[in-house]
Amino acid sequence: MSRGAGKVVVSIGIILLGLLTVLPFYFMVVTSIKDTDSYLTEKLLPPSRPTFNNYVTIFAQLKLAVYFRNSIIVLVATLVPYVLICSAAGFAFAKLNFPLRIPLLLLVTAIMIFPQMVLGVQIYHLQARMGLLNTHAGLVFAYLGYFAPYAAYLMTTYFRGIPRTFLEAAKIDGAGLWSIYIRIMLPMARPMLVTVIIVGSQAVWNELPFSLLLLRSTDKRTLMAAIALLNGEYGVPAMEMCAALTVVALPIILLYVVAQRQIQRGILAGGIKE
């Protein structure tokens, strides 16, 4: 009986906890539909007369569409090479034998810990000299260098789980490594590839330090850097800011709703060490 009561308590507690984790976002949305007066008078409850003016303002005045476009460009331009590079490297590390294999793999794993800001300043200057500063291409390269190691690590782990027999059978059939990779390994790795794509998308979309440093003019700027700057020198009224935040958060929320299991799998793949 106390067991039953205990379960009820836990249930209530866990539901409340769940609501608590999204409470800030409730306020975000509620604030975004207020006008100045309703915001000043009531901070917590929804307004009696909700308005979508703030959403109009942020697109009209704050050029959010431009930043959206840039974020999408950078995302797509990164994902394609990202997937190819990481799966190829993962395959090689897991299944092929070559000199320095272990040291190189260790190097790749160690790089995952490098702090972004230490690299940021130097990458900034490197790219300035290379003429890549303030270009989307430059940011893509920085992302590839920074996010690929983790994905390569995930792919390596996954490929390790594929029995060697597949590879050996294919080799006996006389297939070249490249065709083995394309025709057999990649299709088999699809679940992990999906995870890698989702993890990568999340990482690139949400990223700040590199995009802040490497993209400078408004027409190149991506979403997160724009939001961070919006809140800086030229602050924006709270209601409009919340509208902007809501709009910017929406794509990731949608992705999460659709790909929840993949995201959870990504967490488990990277983290469970038992």
Add this chain to the structure above:
Amino acid sequence: MKQERMIAAALTLLLMVGTGLFAGGGQEATAGPVTITVWDWFTGSPGSQGVLADKLDEAFQAKYPDIKLNHESVPHPPYDVYQAAIVGKEGADSILVHANGQNFQDLGEAFVILDDFIKDMRDQFPLATLADCSPERDVGKGIRGLPMTVQGWVWYYNKQLFKQAGLNAENPPTTWNGLLEACAKLEASGTIPVGFGKGIHAEMMIAGTLDQVLSDQEKRGLLNGAFKFTDRKCLVTYEKFADLFQKGYMDPEGLTVPLLREKGEEFMAGKSAIFRGFISDIFNWFEFGQALGPENLGVIPNFYFEPSTHRGVVGAAGGVGYAVPSYSDHQDAAVKWVKFTASIEGANLLLKNGGAVPANKEADRSLVANEVGVDVMDLIANNLVPPTKAFTQTPQWNVLRSHAPLMLTGEISAREYGEEIEKARE
């Protein structure tokens, strides 16, 4: 197998290159009429600045149809962007630079010397404003930009709210004690006496007051350490503001709610009575005049207290001016832009649309949008001193700004505040 290997390598390379081109985004040179890129933070911004930028573009294009303008906005402050462009030798053909700080002095060597190009209009500017646009504030080192505006900080006040508080709206306080008395009455009448926002507002108030407190020599001494931010005159100034804040006369929300644009707009909506604003660009006589009605807006340069050197003065210098980085491939066209914005024609547009006070002495005063603007221009003509900011090193300025909230709330003493600023000395 070898064939496949080759294909694989080529594909990978191609993909990277192709992605690079697709994502691309450098500046492409256009054939035909010259296109110049201009960077500033005016274009596209809300308020009168954006309007002004559009009007300048229009007028320039009308005058020079063979030069196409690519006007891009950069974040404010823009100096890391500028630095990147200078290092990479690639970027806009003309950039907007602050003349009232150390920026022309920090970056000046990277800009084209304009002296030969501006012989025809040099006399239209006060010498001090030209010096503000030169390395080491010395026109002998080559003028690198043309001052478009004059910038400084003054106190604006809402006459209506003054009347409601039982104060003489036409004869506002000019001393610090007078300010305190007025604040007491304003607070009693239910309004926020001194509006205050997060960000640059604290430095506008503190450093702007130092403009009146310090002598010219003392200000110059700040640059090399002959005079320090821990000097008694500075400490007295800090303490005055800490006192003002701790008495509750300054909007406490200003610690966390930004000046731009929230707190400024609150002043325009009549929520606070006294507000430190700009002379040019935004939150100035033009914008406030439009919002409150010019008959309702008053101006006070600075509040006097012992041991200030001056009385009733405002610190102002060249505000902003366009420069041409030496990496530009279109220097002739870019110089035309620079000259246009600072010319009489440009200055008149400033007066009419942006409410900026132009540096050009020959601008048509009759165009000024409201009589408060005339008051401000009179102040500049007759009661001008150089601003403290012009003689403060950039790292020190950053500390002056970032530690101001701590000083205002009393977390650190005035002396500690001054010491922290001094520690940031290069």
Add this chain to the structure above:
Amino acid sequence: MSRNRYDYQAFLFILPLLLMIALFMLYPALTTFYYGFTKWNGISSPTWQGLSNFARLLRDSSFHAAVRNAVILALYVPLWTILPLLVAASIRKPVVGSGFFRSLSLVPFVISPVILGVLFNVLLRTNGVVNTLLERLGLRFLVTEWLVEPDLVIHVVALVTIFKFFGFGVILYLGAMGKISESLYDAAKIDGCSWLQTLRAVTAPGIRHTIEFFVVLGFITFFARMFPIIYTMTGGGPGYASFVPEFGIYFQAFQNFQLGYSATWAIFVYLLTFLIIFAQVMLMKREGAQ
């Protein structure tokens, strides 16, 4: 596959990755170690300073604040680790609402730290949502300037970070717990262990490596991933109250234009990072020996 035969083609497969890493990770990392000893404004040539940058670092009050804050953040690692563990252990056996919680709790994790930072910046204003909520709940004494009280700011930042990764931790632990044999729990029940005792005797040891991983992640996050949230929420301020070493790198480079000095800060952050890697390697070795 014969052990002795190398597949040199493999290099083609890893070449793009290595190229990216070499150019945009290793090279910048190495140049940091050079510039950290110079004085450089980014435009003219750097001038060699020897060790004086480091002397300056030690004198710098912003550095003192950064180190102090790094220590404070490190002290939050236990909370970071244990809070999700307690929750995960509570719902190891699913109850009504487990799924609901699992879905919602990851939302802060997937949302960008930029959004979170700006959002909390808005919510924690003087008369903002949080203070209003506290007042309505009758907790007036808790109302304070969350982002201006210098002693408070870094703690607020730490708590928001823990908030962000809380769901991640729960999911992680739950996944690992699933691998523990149920028979161990039955044995504990027979022995009459309380919930807490079971946690300490069965669960925690059973997912030991995952806990270690999460601890290391905590250190990495607090030492090397704080920039977005600090930049958006507090800007390092007020004063230096929420300065961390990572932020100092940015501040010196892009606010003070002292690029050599900024690299000096970067070297310090590298040392912190190496410490973490070193500790992790030591841990692995100890595990291996066992």
